[in-house]
Amino acid sequence: MEDLSHQFKEGDIILGYYEVLSVIGRGDFGIVYRVRGVRGRYRGKILALKVASNPYGVEYLWKEAQTLILFNHPNIISLQSYLYKKDRGELYVLYELMDVxxxxxxxxxxxxxxxxxxxxxxxxxxxxxxxxxxxxxxxxxxxxxxxxxxxxxxxxxxxxxxxxxxxxxxxxxxxxxxxxxxxxxxxxxxxxxxxxxxxxxxxxxxxxxxxxxxxxxxxxxxxxxxxxxxxxxxxxxxxxxxxxxxxxxxxxxxxxxxxxxxxxxxxxxxxxxxx
The missing domain is CATH 1.10.510.10 (Transferase(Phosphotransferase) domain 1)
Structure with a gap:
């Protein structure tokens, strides 16, 4: 199910805001990157960015994003923001970085x-x-x-x-x-x-x-x-x-x-x- 046609490499700037530092992991939904904000509200912050570019991954992450945006608890991962690029069929979901x-x-x-x-x-x-x-x-x-x-x-x-x-x-x-x-x-x-x-x-x-x-x-x-x-x-x-x-x-x-x-x-x- 994984679509690797839209991989980003170290140093790439995603959406004009996030510099790729490394790949954290891959799954059926897509790829998770360790990124640094280069401008905007997350400038200088290290975060995790999930990118889904296949229909299964987009649907799965969309549901997660719609749910997590409602939650605020110290023992539930914090979602920062998300963006769907319709022209590319890609969903970008930004989370706090879980460094362990x-x-x-x-x-x-x-x-x-x-x-x-x-x-x-x-x-x-x-x-x-x-x-x-x-x-x-x-x-x-x-x-x-x-x-x-x-x-x-x-x-x-x-x-x-x-x-x-x-x-x-x-x-x-x-x-x-x-x-x-x-x-x-x-x-x-x-x-x-x-x-x-x-x-x-x-x-x-x-x-x-x-x-x-x-x-x-x-x-x-x-x-x-x-x-x-x-x-x-x-x-x-x-x-x-x-x-x-x-x-x-x-x-x-x-x-x-x-x-x-x-x-x-x-x-x-x-x-x-x-x-």
Whole structure:
């Protein structure tokens, strides 16, 4: 799906405002550049610019931009502006730069996180997710690649990103169900999705931060799919009783037995002294 016909190189000036410093990444939607503002309101600032030039990417990013422009939360990636160039069929979306990168690469580079650091990541993302849930949204694609870190003083703040699959609660049909294998709640495979489905995905994310793999890891994709559908995760070992209990509740197959919302999970983390 990726259209590489409109690649920019280092030193190029995009839209007359942004100098390309490097390529951050590529995906089905297009290319993400690290840029510096050369004039206008972002002059001198280092930002991330996504450029989509294929129909799939434009549609996906347009939906994300239309949604993110409404959000303002410290644990949700901040959208700065966006522009659609109809004559080129290209969409440009400007975001704050997350200089640590995505959570997947960070965890793998560290060889897994300590419980303390993993719980900090969980707390940050639970806060962002609680904001979404309170406004009637379901993220529906929580995974390490969609969580990004930013250095703030001597700490890292983690933020939820990638809102192309965002759903409005109660508006989802079976045909809308998407996600990433290894992070999908069992009921989603049956055509159901709830706010607690996000909690399940968040539990899978917590598992990954601790063990560097999702809970249903298998070299055989069919076996992994079977495990994920049935919620048969690999038991967590070498963690405290409190964290094991937390994982077990977040990864409960019956969505009614999980935390119903991120706000409920936040309360639990505080009461149990996990943050």
């Amino acid at each position: 990168g995505d959570l997947k690469e960070y965890v793998l580079s560290k060889g897994g996180l300590s419980e303390k650091e993993a719980l900090k990541v969980l707390w940050n993302i639970t806060n962002g997710l609680a904001f979404l849930h309170s406004r009637g949204y379901i993220h529906s694609d929580i995974k390490p690649e969609n969580v990004f870190g930013k250095k703030v003083l001597k700490s890292i703040v983690w933020k939820l990103g990638d809102f192309g699959l965002l759903k409005i609660r109660g508006s989802v049909s079976v045909l809308d169900i998407k996600g990433t294998l290894g992070y999908i709640a069992p009921e989603v495979f049956r055509g159901e999705i709830h706010r607690s489905s996000d909690i399940y995905s968040l539990g899978c994310l917590l598992y990954f931060t601790l063990f560097q793999r999702d809970p249903f890891h298998s070299e055989d994709r069919k076996e992994k799919l079977k495990r994920n559908k049935e919620g048969l995760y690999l038991p967590p070992e070498g963690v405290s009783d409190k964290v094991r209990g937390l994982l077990e509740r977040m990864l409960e197959r019956d969505y009614k037995k999980r935390f119903r919302t991120a706000a409920e999970l936040k309360d639990y983390l505080v009461v149990e002294g996990l943050v």
